[in-house]
Amino acid sequence: MGLQTSESWRCAPSSKSTIVYSLFIHNIAPSQNVGIIRQDPSRPRREFSKVRWGLIPCWAKEASIGHQMINARSETVADKPAFREAFKNRRCLVPADGFYEWARTGKAKQPFHFGMQTGSLFAFAGIWDQWRDTSGNQVETCSILTTTPNSLLAAVHDRMPVILETENYELWLDPGFKYLDALSEMLVPFNPNLMKGYPVSIRVNAPKNDDPECAAEIALVKQNGRSRATVAGIAGNTFPMDGLNQQHLLDSLSSVLQMVNTVTLMAERRVFVG
Numbered sequence: 112m113g114l115q116t117s118e119s120w121r122c123a124p125s126s127k128s129t130i131v132y133s134l135f136i137h138n139i140a141p142s143q144n145v146g147i148i149r150q151d152p153s154r155p156r157r158e159f160s161k162v163r164w165g166l167i168p169c170w171a172k173e174a175s176i177g178h179q180m181i182n183a184r185s186e187t188v189a190d191k192p193a194f195r196e197a198f199k200n201r202r203c204l205v206p207a208d209g210f211y212e213w214a215r216t217g218k219a220k221q222p223f224h225f226g227m228q229t230g231s232l233f234a235f236a237g238i239w240d241q242w243r244d245t246s247g248n249q250v251e252t253c254s255i256l257t258t259t260p261n262s263l264l265a266a267v268h269d270r271m272p273v274i275l276e277t278e279n280y281e282l283w284l285d286p287g288f289k290y291l292d293a294l295s296e297m298l299v300p301f302n303p304n305l306m307k308g309y310p311v312s313i314r315v316n317a318p319k320n321d322d323p324e325c326a327a328e329i330a331l332v333k334q335n336g337r338s339r340a341t342v343a344g345i346a347g348n349t350f351p352m353d354g355l356n357q358q359h360l361l362d363s364l365s366s367v368l369q370m371v372n373t374v375t376l377m378a379e380r381r382v383f384v385g
Contacts, residue, residue, distance in 0.1 A: 137325040138211075140318035141165050141181040147237055147253055149203040152286040166254035167242040168193045174244065183238060183254045185273055185298035189291050194254065197238035199291065202283050204234035204275065205255055209326060211315055214267040222315050223267050224326050225308040236273040236283060236298060261300035263308055274301035 139145055144161045151158060165177030176193075183194045209226035227233055239253040256273040264271040275283055279297045282288050309328040314320045 136321060137323060138315050138318060138321045139164065141178065143318070145205060145253065147203040147205050147239060148234070148284065149201070149239060150284045150286055152200070157284060160251070162239055162251040162253045164255075165252055166193065166197065166238065166240055167250060167252045169196075169240055169242055171242060174242070174250065177252055180252075180254050182257045182270075182272075184270075185236075185256045185258045185295065188238070188256060188298075189295065194238060197240045197254075198294070199289060200286055201239050202286070202294075203237040203239050203253060204280060204284065205237040205253065206232055206234050208232050210235075210272060211311070212264065212268040212271070220316075221331070222311050222313060223308050224311045224328070225264065225271075225306060228305055228307050233274050234277075234280065236275050256298055258298050258300055261303040261306070263303035263306050264300075267308070271300060273298045 141164050143164055145164045146159060146161055148157055148159055150156065163177065164181055166180040166183070167174055167177040168180075171177075180193060183191070183198075188194045188198045208230065209224055211222050211224055213220040213222050215221075236256040237253050238256070239251060242250050242252065244250065257270045258273050260268060260271040275297060283294065283297060288294070310331050311326060312324060312329055315325040
């Protein structure tokens, strides 16, 4: 699974929250940094942070284990030693506006882009952890939970990332919420009627390629029994930065702020009211 997202470098969860925008990221690969939203366990405050994609358990001896931990299966996350403590105590949201999956066609793999019908921002269910290397340097990492595919994804892959319903954000982020059965019930395939998917160029296979063309929709034309890709146009959230897309950028960053601030206010209200 690959990610496409809008990156912001700073997000302070307060009434005067600000996000400093850097650039669009169209092709995030494992071991690269991703943005997450998490709650401070010592106080009712949410924060936007950047962590490495590929969870390294706090007890791991080598950082290389993270390459095998980019995803956590929702069916076993509560039991696997590498994930169970993070699932219980360190959950997060991973905001994105698209992701990639690959379908095998003979010996080749064809990438597909998936996102919301509206092109809006959404959030994956994530978990995070802290690890220290032999020099004492702290590294924060995360993993994205997966589940069985919905009808849209099933033709492409046998798994899909867990996309959380917005009403589940608060409990998912709350480190004081320990009812694992209730958390597991959130980890279901997302409504396919709210999503769209289309084939994209194999350029996305190389992490060095990070531009709008990675998420451009293509047409698969069969010639001599083989599929040949032709560019059909740029879709979704990856147009050049004209006036329309500057507004989309503001809308996306506003959505990140909403994810942070809404749950922060809920937490503060719960603390002060009772």
